[in-house]
Amino acid sequence: MQPTIDFTLSTAPQVYDWLRDAILRGALPPGTRLSETEIGQQIGVSRQPVREAFIRLTADGLAEVRPQRGTYIRRISISAVLSARLIREAVESDLIRMLAEQADDKLITQLDQEIAEQSEAVARDDAETFVRLDDRFHRLLAVAVGQEAVWEVLEGLKSQMNRLRYITARTFDIQKLIGQHAEIVDGLRNHDPALAEAAMRRHLRELLNDLPEISRSRPELFIP
Amino acid sequence: MQPTIDFTLSTAPQVYDWLRDAILRGALPPGTRLSETEIGQQIGVSRQPVREAFIRLTADGLAEVRPQRGTYIRRISISAVLSARLIREAVESDLIRMLAEQADDKLITQLDQEIAEQSEAVARDDAETFVRLDDRFHRLLAVAVGQEAVWEVLEGLKSQMNRLRYITARTFDIQKLIGQHAEIVDGLRNHDPALAEAAMRRHLRELLNDLPEISRSRPELFIP
DNA sequence: AAGTATTTACTAGTATGCAAGTATGCATTA
DNA sequence: TAATGCATACTTGCATACTAGTAAATACTT
Structure with missing residues (x-):
């Protein structure tokens, strides 16, 4: 190294x-x-x-x-991780609602393509590529509403969450996450802000599902 | 100095x-x-x-x-200021909805007291004290839902907005801001999440009302 | 043998010296 | 007069010397 x-x-x-x-x-x-x-x-x-x-x-x-x-x-601050997740949910929910009102066919096509790439990665069992594609997917949503700067801020906040992600990468149900991405895009396709927002919140609430288990089995990595 | x-x-x-x-x-x-x-x-x-x-x-x-x-x-980055405002609105809206469901009488009393203090400051024409009290009011809302850590993050983001605030302090309609604080507390008092959220969003959307004017009259302070 | 002082080897915090890049004013040149 | 070359006085980036504080092993005392 x-x-x-x-x-x-x-x-x-x-x-x-x-x-x-x-x-x-x-x-x-x-x-x-x-x-x-x-x-x-x-x-x-x-x-x-x-x-x-x-x-x-x-x-x-x-x-x-x-x-x-x-x-x-x-050590990874559990409260910092939870805060970052809460902030991410709040912000991305607002962004996706804005986007649902203005999404055009070109964007929908692009997003469908992104999801197809994600499926390919999971078919190859390539978790690392999926992590990268997942970031790109969410980033693309922010860019599409002209809020790239907002995503940059979220990127900084996510650093603590990312540390977790590398620890728990294997236990993720990636197939499920991709399905949730598809639900989000469906909300955009139908220009239905409430639907898109609900899908986004469901998606982001699952990210830390295994935090309690991880923090119990590896307490030396965490502080409250 | x-x-x-x-x-x-x-x-x-x-x-x-x-x-x-x-x-x-x-x-x-x-x-x-x-x-x-x-x-x-x-x-x-x-x-x-x-x-x-x-x-x-x-x-x-x-x-x-x-x-x-x-x-x-x-120089003050206009896009950074706008991003910070958007993030703040998204996050504080979520927090206030959560708080509307669990606010108790003790908290409402405390918030009423805060607003009274704010009115005293504006009666004395003490803008600097109001800025401090305004921060404390919003902080208190976050603490009340057990998300003090979230507020710490927002504090950091707000630094760019704060620079603006010191430039524009005189032009604020403080009386109006206090009225909006009262509307937010009314939403909490009635345990009405939608009402509280609407009041919060209205409130935070006004914060940068004078940004276009300021950035036109003092362009040397800003970058896009 | 147990407890206490002391030595020793580390750590980061600060001050300073040197190198390399930049801007500016002046002298030189056409 | 206008343009160019150059000396000079800055700037930050990095390396190094020194200080003071910490911790742990060692020597000493009881």
Whole structure:
């Protein structure tokens, strides 16, 4: 596990991107102890850019600096995950209602195509691709109502949820999720805001179904 | 304009808090050029803690570092402000619906009291106090449904909106805002989720009424 | 042997030095 | 006069030295 640093560019952002990705993928599990010096030596840079990466990770809520003691990967905050889900449901519900009133045939066709791709991925048992396609599907809905900036905000909030997703990826019933995507698109196709919203809320409420079980079986990963 | 640095604590976070407050209050208007060295000399610390404060401000979207050129206070992003408002409306609407089903007499009394305090502030023509009370009112609603963490997230998003608020504070029709607060509480009093939600949406949709005018008269403060 | 002081090896926080890129004003040139 | 080259004074990015605080192992005392 080693990043490729391009020394013609600034190193600090590259260190940040590398560490952030590693945390979200679970390669650096909660509670892991990091050290500015150690990481710096590992990738061949001084403490300084590593330190700056740690500061940004702390601002993201992904790391925690204990002065004169060390820097630790933060445990997953259950309340932060639940908050992110609630916010996502509220916002995407509003967006989908707006979209139901203005969706045109071209968009519906595009969304049907997205769902077909998702089905292909699940047929190949390719969970990782599905996660990517799922993100793209929801993003596309936001872009279609001209609210790409809103999705960017949700993306940031989702970081805590994503950490969970990598832990629980196997237990998802992906086929069911795709069916829910189809229900959402049906709501758009019929220009029925209430239907689309109901489908979206049902969909997003299922995302954390297995949180209680996971947090019971792996308590060392979580804080309230 | 000078912060008081407590040298028994870490200085970097203190520098960050000071600069952030100055930006949100408009004391450092968009486009202002900062310098690590200059700020450091001004408050008697080295470049390092100032630099770390700049990094966090950049992560907040409040500053922008141009390598080898300087650090600048970011202009207010109109799309970010609009996104924050949309998200706030979606989330607070959901929260107020949940609250309408479970609000008890004690809470209603407390909210009535809050509104009374707001009226006192407007009677004294004390706009600054009203801004504080307004924040407390909305926060209280979130806390009452057990979603304080959600409000913390909204607080972060609101930073761009707050910069606007300090510019436009005088032009607000505060009396009208208080009336809308009362409508929201009436919805809760009658345990009528639809009524409460409608009042909340009406309320939050007015917050940016004067954005078009402000952005036309002060274009140097904004980017699309 | 148990408990207490001390040493030692770490940690992050801060200050400073150097390198490299940028902007600006001035001198030079056509 | 206008345009170009260049010296100079900035800027941030990174490396390094030093400080102070923490924790754990070790030595010492009772």
